[in-house]
Amino acid sequence: MDLLTRLTHVLPHRALSGLARRVAYSKHPAVRRWLIDNVTRRFGVDLSEALEPDPAAYESFNAFFTRALRPGVRTPDPDPRALLMPADGRISQCGPVWGGRIFQAKGFDFTTAELLGDAQAAAAFDGGNFATVYLSPKDYHRVHMPWTGRLRETVHVPGRLFSVGPAAVRSVPRLFARNERLVCHFDCDFGPMAVVMVGALLVSGVETVWSGIEIPQYGRKATSKDYRRQHIELPRFAEMARFNYGSTVIVLLPQGVAALAERLGPEVDVRLGERLATRL
Numbered sequence: 001m002d003l004l005t006r007l008t009h010v011l012p013h014r015a016l017s018g019l020a021r022r023v024a025y026s027k028h029p030a031v032r033r034w035l036i037d038n039v040t041r042r043f044g045v046d047l048s049e050a051l052e053p054d055p056a057a058y059e060s061f062n063a064f065f066t067r068a069l070r071p072g073v074r075t076p077d078p079d080p081r082a083l084l085m086p087a088d089g090r091i092s093q094c095g096p097v098w099g100g101r102i103f104q105a106k107g108f109d110f111t112t113a114e115l116l117g118d119a120q121a122a123a124a125f126d127g128g129n130f131a132t133v134y135l136s137p138k139d140y141h142r143v144h145m146p147w148t149g150r151l152r153e154t155v156h157v158p159g160r161l162f163s164v165g166p167a168a169v170r171s172v173p174r175l176f177a178r179n180e181r182l183v184c185h186f187d188c189d190f191g192p193m194a195v196v197m198v199g200a201l202l203v204s205g206v207e208t209v210w211s212g213i214e215i216p217q218y219g220r221k222a223t224s225k226d227y228r229r230q231h232i233e234l235p236r237f238a239e240m241a242r243f244n245y246g247s248t249v250i251v252l253l254p255q256g257v258a259a260l261a262e263r264l265g266p267e268v269d270v271r272l273g274e275r276l277a278t279r280l
Helices: 003-008 013-024 029-043 061-065 112-116 119-123 166-171
Strands: 082-084 089-096 101-105 108-111 129-134 142-144 149-157 181-188 191-198 206-208 212-215 223-226 239-243 248-253 258-260 275-279
Touching (some): 013 029, 089 101, 101 166, 112 191, 112 248, 129 258, 181 206, 181 239
Antiparallel strands (some): 082 275, 089 129, 129 248, 149 223, 191 248
């Protein structure tokens, strides 16, 4: 276990994330400039893809971090049977959901019921597929729809805020089922689909296109919101949410719906809009 991962077991997660949020939203010119320049250099951010390529044009670090891309920089797989990658990043793990369990790393897994905070909802994905995508600080931080779906419910599950970097994934048991997260349930033409936005250390928020800021609204128990009467339908490839710092998104699909793309596996780099899976 590396030093940062050891420290995250004892650090005041929410206090640090709250401080990070205040700094990220600061419009102080020196703070904003230092953060943007540091992240751009350290992580090799490609600003040529951004709708606004001038780093000095962003009013805050958060505005820079959640920047939009130029039209056409990412395009959806043209095959109408293709379910789409929801974000830029790197595959942490992907594969089948066996016995209600999702593989995290060698020696570690967790249950779908833990992740979703709902055993009944989890049962719909047993025998199906999952894909866990890690977004690093250099990546585009907006998450898009893998498939057209009508929003049924969101569940905000409070929890810890461990780092979700590769070292933490390999050493923190049940990491994604312990971190604070927003579970988004959609009804699609093939049945249910879940897209889980997992928070992380120094993540200063998760926002959705239908409700705005969802995290941080820290609580001590899971809170659900029923959207069935609002008839919110988001098309394939449409933006659905964004992270205000690097984190992880997990997609869950039911059994018999799709086959994961053959090239996908641990540590494979991926881009928004490429093929995640193919409808059967």
